[in-house]
Amino acid sequence: MAPEHHPGTGAGRIVLILLAGLFLVAFLLVPLAVVFSEAFAKGGAAYLDALGQPDARAAIGLTLLVAAIAVPLNTVFGLVAAWCIAKFEFPGKSLLTTVIDLPFSVSPVISGMVYVLMFGLQGYFGPFLAAHGIKIVFALPGLILATVFVTFPFVARQLIPLMQQQGTGEEEAAIVLGASGWQVFRRVTLPNIRWGLLYGVLLCNARAMGEFGAVSVVSGHIRGLTDTMPLYIEALYNGYDAVGAFTVASLLAMLALVTLVLKAFLEMNYRDDLTLAAAQVSRH
Numbered sequence: 001m002a003p004e005h006h007p008g009t010g011a012g013r014i015v016l017i018l019l020a021g022l023f024l025v026a027f028l029l030v031p032l033a034v035v036f037s038e039a040f041a042k043g044g045a046a047y048l049d050a051l052g053q054p055d056a057r058a059a060i061g062l063t064l065l066v067a068a069i070a071v072p073l074n075t076v077f078g079l080v081a082a083w084c085i086a087k088f089e090f091p092g093k094s095l096l097t098t099v100i101d102l103p104f105s106v107s108p109v110i111s112g113m114v115y116v117l118m119f120g121l122q123g124y125f126g127p128f129l130a131a132h133g134i135k136i137v138f139a140l141p142g143l144i145l146a147t148v149f150v151t152f153p154f155v156a157r158q159l160i161p162l163m164q165q166q167g168t169g170e171e172e173a174a175i176v177l178g179a180s181g182w183q184v185f186r187r188v189t190l191p192n193i194r195w196g197l198l199y200g201v202l203l204c205n206a207r208a209m210g211e212f213g214a215v216s217v218v219s220g221h222i223r224g225l226t227d228t229m230p231l232y233i234e235a236l237y238n239g240y241d242a243v244g245a246f247t248v249a250s251l252l253a254m255l256a257l258v259t260l261v262l263k264a265f266l267e268m269n270y271r272d273d274l275t276l277a278a279a280q281v282s283r284h
Contacts, residue, residue, distance in 0.1 A: 035253050038246035050247035058224040059232035059248065062143070066215075066228060067208040070147040074204050078155025079197070083189065086163035087171065100156050103149055111149050112217025115142055138220030143228065146214035151207045158200030159193055166192055199266050206259045210252055 040047055050056060084090070085097060103111065117123050119136040129136060136142045170192070174184045190197075212230040219226040227235060229248055236245035 032253055035246055035249050038242060039250040041246075042243050046243055047247050050241075050244040051251075053244070055224045055227070055232065056244070056248060059227050059229050060251070062140075062225075062227070063209050063229040065140070066143050066147050067205055069144050070151060070208050071201060071205050073148055074152045074155050075197070075201055077152055078157075078159055078200060078204075081156045082159035082163050082193075083185070085160050086166075087168055087189075097160070100153050103151075103153050108146075108150050108211065108213030109217055112146050112214035115145055115218050137218050138222065138226060140226075142218035143215050143226065146218045147208050147211055150211055150214050151204045154204040154207065155197065155200035158196050158203070162193055162196045163189070195266055199263065202259055202262055202266075206256065209255055 039050075051060075081096065081100060085093060116137055118125055119129060119142065120126050121130060121137075123137075136145070170188050171184050174188050179187070209228075210230060211228075212234075215228055216231055216234075219228070219231055221227060221231060221235065223232075223235065229252055233245050233248050233252075236242075236248065
């Protein structure tokens, strides 16, 4: 009898590994190396000088500020939405789940345009806001709204399948023993989902800092005021300041590397808690 040939053994496996490694090098490592090589093309002094520019500092600060506001908001929303959907039955539950997935289906540019149509000077609420001196579009509130919209599914979509898998047995037992709703959430639910929650927050933060499409529409591209790091990179590159553009891009690349390291750590150490949630998110 001829020996059996398995698709994952021998030469076939080696070829697949080599192809995967080649793809990784060509599409991930080489572009990353180019970013850092271009950032330091004129030496460390030019790199530090590019980061020391007032507009660069303003873009970095604005990006951190937007993320510092949007990520906690989405974390609270994700916790509340996941707890409601996974632990309770109520009318409109399927609709709420669908709405949470909406930013995965809508282009970020379209979502930014919606805020312009709503809060711009020619929008539905524009005249009212202008009459009361409230500025949303082309200002910080617009950037926060756009960022919250494009990032709010990440935490919820990590937690919903995880909490559904865990069921309600422990919470019901705690209630029988006399625990209040807050005590159940703080002492039972939250410890069981802490790693999934951290995983979702990491992804949410990375998307918030790297978002371009939605914030590009609502920012107005005002240097030093409404340009986040991705928008500032585009402005520098269009202005033929390659070193400055790649210098700021290297900061975003460092953020991506840190996120990947933390993501890999969580996946290696808490795989059972994260596998179901990651599989659910990958389908949306």
